[in-house]
Amino acid sequence: MAALDIEQVRKEFGRERVLKDVSLSIESGQFLILVGPSGCGKSTLMNAIAGLEPVTSGRILIDGEDVTHRTPAERDIAMVFQSYALYPSMTVRQNISFGLEMRKVPKAEREQAVERVADLLQISHLLKRKPAQLSGGQRQRVAMGRALAREPKVYLFDEPLSNLDAKLRVDMRTEIKKLHQRLGTTIVYVTHDQVEAMTLADKIAVMRDGHILQLGSPDEVYNNPVDMFVAGFMGSPSMNFIKATLEGGKGACQLRIATPEEADLVLPWPSARGADELAERAGQTVILGLRPEHFSEEDERLTSQAEGTLLTACVSVVEPTGADILLRLPLGQGEVTARVGPKCAITAGERLALRVDMDRAVLFDADSEHRIA
Amino acid sequence: MANVIRRRGIKARVGRGVLYAVLITAALFYALPLIVMLMTSFKPLSEITAGSLLSLPQDPTLAPWAKAWGEACTGMRCEGVGGYFWNSFAIVIPAVLISTAIGALNGYALTKWRFKGSELVFALMLFGCFIPFQVVLLPMAQTLGWLGLSSSRSGLVLVHVVFGIAFTTLFFRNFYVGIPDELVSAAKLDGAGFFRIFWRILLPVSAPIIVVSIIWQFTQIWNDFLFGVAFSGHSTQPVTVALNNLVNTSTGVSEYNVNMAAAMIAALPTLLVYVLAGKYFVRGLTAGSVKG
Structure with a gap:
């Protein structure tokens, strides 16, 4: 049975439709991440699950029970807020046990629960402090402790790491992942950070304008995006989109990329990847999607075996990140980003030979922006 | 608290002196009614009719306060305020x-x-x-x-x-x-x-x-x-x-x-x-x- 089921939920504020027939379901113990740009409806969906805002229509089920019309208190869920929302007048201990106290849990049990989560999150030494006396990272831990103490059916995390500095954010991300692996909790997690989404999730739901565009594993969402929006949203630096014309017939397709002031670049499409269906689109304009890592530096020692199609271009910008080097180079009408190894000795203005891994490339319809191959 | 750097020339100092004089006069002007009230409340009636409004009480007394509290007439009754x-x-x-x-x-x-x-x-x-x-x-x-x-x-x-x-x-x-x-x-x-x-x-x-x-x-x-x-x-x-x-x-x-x-x-x-x-x-x- 699914831990959380959302069935055609719709939410309207006056005439504005914020959620448009959103449906999804997650199994017990799964980690679901809602990502999307701001204003896509992910926080509204979260509030709807929490019961903080009523939905216009649709159903929400937790553990198979319809909770659509229940108050937040009756839903058995806990939430970690972006601002942590710790009760300022209470100590850490009181903050953690407040939810249990409201549910009339006996004092001895409350104390046990506090000790348990304080151990788990290593905040035992902070129990007597007030939230104002804690650092950002400590507040974050207390906020998680407050959620964990109640052992609810579903945990909601609303951009919990966005107020932390970069290093702490990475540490806490790892810690949340560890906690999830250890406790097997069911989590719905909202973020606009696609790295968080990729690293934490069992399932990612990419949202835009009140719709879920794609619901799948991180691998599916990253490597098999349903449309240009998902493809561009996931991954950093984001996917390169190149306008091309589809040519050829059955069994042998190729992409012609018009390049100003130079001869057109022609990239053969791997015949194993649905060349037959593509043949019907011959002559149409399509968008080729290539991630920066689909490019690789041409290496003479590998020339004979290396897969992919060779191209050469004049590098305009070189951006070393330490672990690798990002290159900006003209391709077709625009510029693309390519990721090459850190040893690549290239300076701006030089020509470089690159291989393109067409096996991992994706194609989109130029008008609908939907994936075609 | 003086966290301002001020000009130091003679002109600036004179200007500052004038500024203070104006401010102190204004403050006194506003405080005067209260001061007069307080002083008058401690004077016996004879001192008020004879002396100046601004003179200090020569012979301070609490009697007016006691009378105001417990004996003065408010309309028909004389029980003070x-x-x-x-x-x-x-x-x-x-x-x-x-x-x-x-x-x-x-x-x-x-x-x-x-x-x-x-x-x-x-x-x-x-x-x-x-x-x-x-x-x-x-x-x-x-x-x-x-x-x-x-x-x-x-x-x-x-x-x-x-x-x-x-x-x-x-x-x-x-x-x-x-x-x-x-x-x-x-x-x-x-x-x-x-x-x-x-x-x-x-x-x-x-x-x-x-x-x-x-x-x-x-x-x-x-x-x-x-x-x-x-x-x-x-x-x-x-x-x-x-x-x-x-x-x-x-x-x-x-x-x-x-x-x-x-x-x-x-x-x-x-x-x-x-x-x-x-x-x-x-x-x-x-x-x-x-x-x-």
């Missing part, structure tokens, strides 16, 4: 507490449990801050009559509560707007209800605005004269009304020293409240704008 002083407290304390409590609940409901039209309700309540007192005198008198509260202390308490709610609601609403809604959401998920959230989460952080509301209401209600004179009976008059009667009672010579002492007695509580809690008042008013 002492009894009316306690009357004022009996009216002010419940009125302040009740209007502050209602204002706090209103502010909480209007910001954390928004309903359709809550902004309109708030806007209408704000009207209450701008309604001139005299407009409601007649309808209020009629209403108090219907309720059987004419000329009673409870009636005056009710009038002050009704008038105070507009201000206290404004204070608390503006304070609670600055408190994150997520706190209330978190408490809802934790299982707390309307009153529990108010009592356990919001009220403990409301001290600054409670102080503001209490000082404001205390001062307003203590200093009220119009409602006091309109809706009180002989025995339920607040001290402001008694003071007026005392000063206007025209039998024999005007005892300026007694009048001044009575005026000081009537003014002391509000002065004291401001001296003791004034800094919290300023802090509370700015609490919303400066993040702690």
Whole structure:
């Protein structure tokens, strides 16, 4: 049975439709991440699950029970807020046990629960402090402790790491992942950070304008995006989109990329990847999607075996990140980003030979922006 | 605290001297009435009729204060303003507490449990801050009559509560707007209800605005004269009304020293409240704008 089921939920504020027939379901113990740009409806969906805002229509089920019309208190869920929302007048201990106290849990049990989560999150030494006396990272831990103490059916995390500095954010991300692996909790997690989404999730739901565009594993969402929006949203630096014309017939397709002031670049499409269906689109304009890592530096020692199609271009910008080097180079009408190894000795203005891994490339319809191959 | 670098030339110093002179003169000008009142209240009557208004008391005495408190005539009775002083407290304390409590609940409901039209309700309540007192005198008198509260202390308490709610609601609403809604959401998920959230989460952080509301209401209600004179009976008059009667009672010579002492007695509580809690008042008013 699914831990959380959302069935055609719709939410309207006056005439504005914020959620448009959103449906999804997650199994017990799964980690679901809602990502999307701001204003896509992910926080509204979260509030709807929490019961903080009523939905216009649709159903929400937790553990198979319809909770659509229940108050937040009756839903058995806990939430970690972006601002942590710790009760300022209470100590850490009181903050953690407040939810249990409201549910009339006996004092001895409350104390046990506090000790348990304080151990788990290593905040035992902070129990007597007030939230104002804690650092950002400590507040974050207390906020998680407050959620964990109640052992609810579903945990909601609303951009919990966005107020932390970069290093702490990475540490806490790892810690949340560890906690999830250890406790097997069911989590719905909202973020606009696609790295968080990729690293934490069992399932990612990419949202835009009140719709879920794609619901799948991180691998599916990253490597098999349903449309240009998902493809561009996931991954950093984001996917390169190149306008091309589809040519050829059955069994042998190729992409012609018009390049100003130079001869057109022609990239053969791997015949194993649905060349037959593509043949019907011959002559149409399509968008080729290539991630920066689909490019690789041409290496003479590998020339004979290396897969992919060779191209050469004049590098305009070189951006070393330490672990690798990002290159900006003209391709077709625009510029693309390519990721090459850190040893690549290239300076701006030089020509470089690159291989393109067409096996991992994706194609989109130029008008609908939907994936075609 | 002198964290300003100033010009040092002779011209600048002279300019500064003139500036100080003007400021000190202005300050004295404003303080003078109070100083004269205080000095006069400690002088025997003979010194007032003979001497200058500004001279220091030659032979200071507490007699005018004692007379003002216990013997001076206010209209027909000659029992001083002492009894009316306690009357004022009996009216002010419940009125302040009740209007502050209602204002706090209103502010909480209007910001954390928004309903359709809550902004309109708030806007209408704000009207209450701008309604001139005299407009409601007649309808209020009629209403108090219907309720059987004419000329009673409870009636005056009710009038002050009704008038105070507009201000206290404004204070608390503006304070609670600055408190994150997520706190209330978190408490809802934790299982707390309307009153529990108010009592356990919001009220403990409301001290600054409670102080503001209490000082404001205390001062307003203590200093009220119009409602006091309109809706009180002989025995339920607040001290402001008694003071007026005392000063206007025209039998024999005007005892300026007694009048001044009575005026000081009537003014002391509000002065004291401001001296003791004034800094919290300023802090509370700015609490919303400066993040702690």
